[in-house]
Amino acid sequence: MPIEILMPALSPTMTEGNVTKWLKKEGDEVHSGDVLAEIETDKATMEFEAIDDGRLGKILVPEGAEGIKVNQPIALLLGEDEDVSALDKFVPPASEDAPVARRQQETVPVQAAAPVALEKAGNGAGRIFASPLARRMAQQAGLDLAAITGSGPQGRIVKADIEAVLSAERGVPGSHRPAAQPAPFAPGPAPVLSKERVLALAGNPPYTERPLTAMRRVIAKRLTESKQTVPHFYLTVDCETDELLKFRTELNAKSDAYRISVNDFVIRAAALALRQVPAANAAWSEEAILLWDTVDIAVAVALEDGLITPIVKNADRKGLAAIASETKDLAARARAGKLKLEEFQGGTFSISNLGMFGVRDFAAVINPPHGGILAVGVGEQRPVVKNGALAIATVMSCTLSCDHRAVDGAVGAQFLAAFKKLVEDPLTMLL
Amino acid sequence: MADTSFDLVVVGGGPGGYVAAIRAAQLGLKTAVVEREHLGGICLNWGCIPTKALLRSSEIYHLLHRLDDFGFSAKDISFDAGKVVARSRAVAKQLSNGVAYLLRKNKVTVFDGHASLVGKGRLAVAKDGNPVAELAADHIVLATGARARSLPGLEPDGELVWTYKEAMVPAAIPGSLLVVGSGAIGIEFASFYHDMGAEVTVVEVLDRVLPVEDEEISAFARKSFEKQGIKIYTAASVSGLERNGEGVSARIEANGKSLEVDVERVILAVGIVGNVEDIGLENTDVAVERTHIVVDEWLRTGEAGIYAVGDVVGPPWLAHKASHEGVICVEHIAGVNDVHPLDIRNIPACTYCRPQVASVGLTEKAAREAGHDVKVGHFPFIGNGKAIALGEPEGMVKTVFDSKTGELLGAHMIGAEVTELIQGYTIAKTLETTETELIRTIFPHPTLSETMHEAVLDAFGRAIHF
Numbered sequence: 100m101p102i103e104i105l106m107p108a109l110s111p112t113m114t115e116g117n118v119t120k121w122l123k124k125e126g127d128e129v130h131s132g133d134v135l136a137e138i139e140t141d142k143a144t145m146e147f148e149a150i151d152d153g154r155l156g157k158i159l160v161p162e163g164a165e166g167i168k169v170n171q172p173i174a175l176l177l178g179e180d181e182d183v184s185a186l187d188k189f190v191p192p193a194s195e196d197a198p199v200a201r202r203q204q205e206t207v208p209v210q211a212a213a214p215v216a217l218e219k220a221g222n223g224a225g226r227i228f229a230s231p232l233a234r235r236m237a238q239q240a241g242l243d244l245a246a247i248t249g250s251g252p253q254g255r256i257v258k259a260d261i262e263a264v265l266s267a268e269r270g271v272p273g274s275h276r277p278a279a280q281p282a283p284f285a286p287g288p289a290p291v292l293s294k295e296r297v298l299a300l301a302g303n304p305p306y307t308e309r310p311l312t313a314m315r316r317v318i319a320k321r322l323t324e325s326k327q328t329v330p331h332f333y334l335t336v337d338c339e340t341d342e343l344l345k346f347r348t349e350l351n352a353k354s355d356a357y358r359i360s361v362n363d364f365v366i367r368a369a370a371l372a373l374r375q376v377p378a379a380n381a382a383w384s385e386e387a388i389l390l391w392d393t394v395d396i397a398v399a400v401a402l403e404d405g406l407i408t409p410i411v412k413n414a415d416r417k418g419l420a421a422i423a424s425e426t427k428d429l430a431a432r433a434r435a436g437k438l439k440l441e442e443f444q445g446g447t448f449s450i451s452n453l454g455m456f457g458v459r460d461f462a463a464v465i466n467p468p469h470g471g472i473l474a475v476g477v478g479e480q481r482p483v484v485k486n487g488a489l490a491i492a493t494v495m496s497c498t499l500s501c502d503h504r505a506v507d508g509a510v511g512a513q514f515l516a517a518f519k520k521l522v523e524d525p526l527t528m529l530l
Numbered sequence: 531m532a533d534t535s536f537d538l539v540v541v542g543g544g545p546g547g548y549v550a551a552i553r554a555a556q557l558g559l560k561t562a563v564v565e566r567e568h569l570g571g572i573c574l575n576w577g578c579i580p581t582k583a584l585l586r587s588s589e590i591y592h593l594l595h596r597l598d599d600f601g602f603s604a605k606d607i608s609f610d611a612g613k614v615v616a617r618s619r620a621v622a623k624q625l626s627n628g629v630a631y632l633l634r635k636n637k638v639t640v641f642d643g644h645a646s647l648v649g650k651g652r653l654a655v656a657k658d659g660n661p662v663a664e665l666a667a668d669h670i671v672l673a674t675g676a677r678a679r680s681l682p683g684l685e686p687d688g689e690l691v692w693t694y695k696e697a698m699v700p701a702a703i704p705g706s707l708l709v710v711g712s713g714a715i716g717i718e719f720a721s722f723y724h725d726m727g728a729e730v731t732v733v734e735v736l737d738r739v740l741p742v743e744d745e746e747i748s749a750f751a752r753k754s755f756e757k758q759g760i761k762i763y764t765a766a767s768v769s770g771l772e773r774n775g776e777g778v779s780a781r782i783e784a785n786g787k788s789l790e791v792d793v794e795r796v797i798l799a800v801g802i803v804g805n806v807e808d809i810g811l812e813n814t815d816v817a818v819e820r821t822h823i824v825v826d827e828w829l830r831t832g833e834a835g836i837y838a839v840g841d842v843v844g845p846p847w848l849a850h851k852a853s854h855e856g857v858i859c860v861e862h863i864a865g866v867n868d869v870h871p872l873d874i875r876n877i878p879a880c881t882y883c884r885p886q887v888a889s890v891g892l893t894e895k896a897a898r899e900a901g902h903d904v905k906v907g908h909f910p911f912i913g914n915g916k917a918i919a920l921g922e923p924e925g926m927v928k929t930v931f932d933s934k935t936g937e938l939l940g941a942h943m944i945g946a947e948v949t950e951l952i953q954g955y956t957i958a959k960t961l962e963t964t965e966t967e968l969i970r971t972i973f974p975h976p977t978l979s980e981t982m983h984e985a986v987l988d989a990f991g992r993a994i995h996f
Contacts, residue, residue, distance in 0.1 A: 230962030232937050239935070252868060258937070258962055 101156050101175040101185050107147055107267065108169045109140045109440070116140050117165040117313055118173060123155045129176060136173070139313040143407075143436060143443075153178050156186050165313075229256035236261040314405040322464050329383075330503040333462045336515045338522040339492045340478045346525045350419070357420040362398075362452050365475055365497075366422050367528050369450055370394045370414035372517035379514035380447050382468040383505040397446035397466065398426060400433045407433050408466060410446040419528070454478060460496040470505040473518075474498045495522070533639065536562045538863065539653055539667035540856075541645045541809065544571020545849035546840025547673030548629050550856030555636040557864040562665065563638055564645035564655050569629040571675055572841075573849040575622050580698055581718055583618035585882050588725035592884065599921055609726070611702050618698065641665070647810030651835055654810075669835055669863050672816075672823060673856065674805040676841035681800055684710065684771060690778050691771060691796045694719070704728055704794035708780050710768050712739040714881040716799030717751075721883035724760050731761040731791055733768055733782055735800075740881060744893040744942040746908075750926055751944055754885055771796060804842040827871035829859035837863070851877050878956045880949035885924055888952035891940030891959055897930050902939060905931045907989025909981045911945045913996040916976040922946035927985035929955075936964035941982075951979055965990055 117139040134146045156177040227244045233256045237244050249256035373380040373394045382389045394415040397408035409429035432438050451463045454477040463474040478495040501511040538554045540547040543565030554561040568575040594607045643657040655662040678693040686693045697719050709720045712734035724730040738748040766784035777794045803821040815832040817824040822844040829837045837859045840852030861869045878890040897904050911917040911925030925945015941955035973983040987993045
């Protein structure tokens, strides 16, 4: 029977994808590891590799098709000794038919000469055959063994099966997870704003249409969810940055090996402040508030058609020069569309800086499951009152958006106070 | 006229070939083996088995020199080299006959001769240049094995400069011996001849003896060998051999210095090369890289219907690896359900020197290089009651675990009888146990195997007896 090739889940947030390009034609020989197609995911275009050997029998979803649900069949692969007539006999399973089991068929090596009875390890009397190592790895990753097909002796679940699921899913809250475990944030039904309805509401003015990219859809979906489900509240603080600017000039004059930007100082200060106020480095879940052990800061980078948030991992343990070179590299690769998944997924806190556009102050939308996002405005000379007299200082306004479920006002204020202290006395950032 | 049409023909009757043939016959395939010399191959006739017989003799001789430790005394201890060799040959002969019997019992046809591919699914068999038969087969499994590598300037002559083959049948034990190469083969001969009374020098081109073993095991082994009196030069090479009548003068380059060593005999053990010549590969799509046939996970070559197993497909050059490949290859051909490719991380390796060395899986260094965060355990034989009682307190067990998942990544052992013990860890690895199951396993007391338990405990900071 032909093997179904299913739309892969290439990122944790991916629920659907676009087939931007087929790199194999019907009838082409396919070897494990060959790039079959380019799939546009949430935030990037990724290469989709074949897992099995065979021949591409039929392409079910044409190039350019959009909004293909994860686990929907996109092509059929013929085994070594199957000819095209097998395609006629192929009956697609009912669409609700256990998508997980079908995808697993694709990820285990299927042998043409001797179809192995890869019965589900959880079959029968309820005993699941799995190696101790596989059990432990599944437990550590939160996977449900009952949803995994074993490739070991007699269908036993072995290490390789867990690794296959992990590399295929990369932590997607999908069907391998125990059903009892709620998704980190449940996507609600998106409000239906059809083009027709928008035009009617706007009174049919002339317009140009820009097709939605996958990234645009994800931005719309995630940020709508965030604003609708996360109780945001906002705290603003003004930081004087004359000392910081002087210090920055001195530091940058010392060597050509690095060029530290104001934003690099902001990242370092925020990271240290999170370390000092660990309650602000938190995420909400239905069972518990999760206080993260690491400080991984996602930094918003504007792209031509949207934005992406590459992550400076362990930012509290990195010096200014290291942060500067890392953000420069991440931003350059972000703009070139060359970030790896793990470089822009995750993080514990975000920073968005619109100072370079002259924005004085703004409030940013939290990027779940982060507990907060710091919106950084322009550093500009403003009149300030010092010791009862008017003076001039360079001032940068920063606004923290907090998820009130995880981070209360007092905690947010403590974080901002720590942040402000670090920014205004930048030498302390070197400690 | 013998039948010449088969479902499957195996070329080579060593541990890869004869096992493949028996399994094929069990699965109902009409099977033949072509063997040019001895059934059982190098392993049974000129390798694993006869050397174990020799090493048993040298072990006894060694013990005879320690009789006082155990409360005995004896005078005029001596041996007859001819009898030692004769016993080794008799053991090999007995087992080779055993293979012939097993093949007969499983109705595998055996052709005595040299086979070469002469067309799709066709093999010509010849003996001493005279045609014996032309065979037709749907599937041909090449299990032609390997032979000793020789280095330019260090060619063996069979008289003064030996390979394993001459070293196995000495007319007398030489007074002094140079062993070039400290892999399993070189070290086993060094150990045998040293225990039989020869003055032994070992030269190794890499920076340690038994270079594929864990570094700590190599260091332990070297210390032990040197304490026994074996001279060892590592990061060294032999730049010339000058034969002078009854002996050889060898020039050794070590540490930037050059020295001359006069020995009666030299044994070359500098690796092996695959037997890929004169079997008709030229007119096929079978790919050969660095004297080894290239195969996929199911042992298929580039030519449909031709497969290869064992030493001829490359390292590790171990009989048990060859046998398993033979079984996997044949079961896959026969369409057996539930066949799985060989996992090389689960192949144990044994060296029968004194003290013995055995290992499975990754060395500590390889594990770290593979990106594992590791937990490492050690346990010395001196902490084991049975080892002390046996008078064999010299040894050590080392375990390497992945600290996150608790996977046993590797186990490394040196000491008495460790070659018999390593299978415990191999089972653990094959079953994918974690440290939990190993810690819960009850190892019998008093046995050497308790060191295996303690080395697991130690990796998790829980060793009891050390």
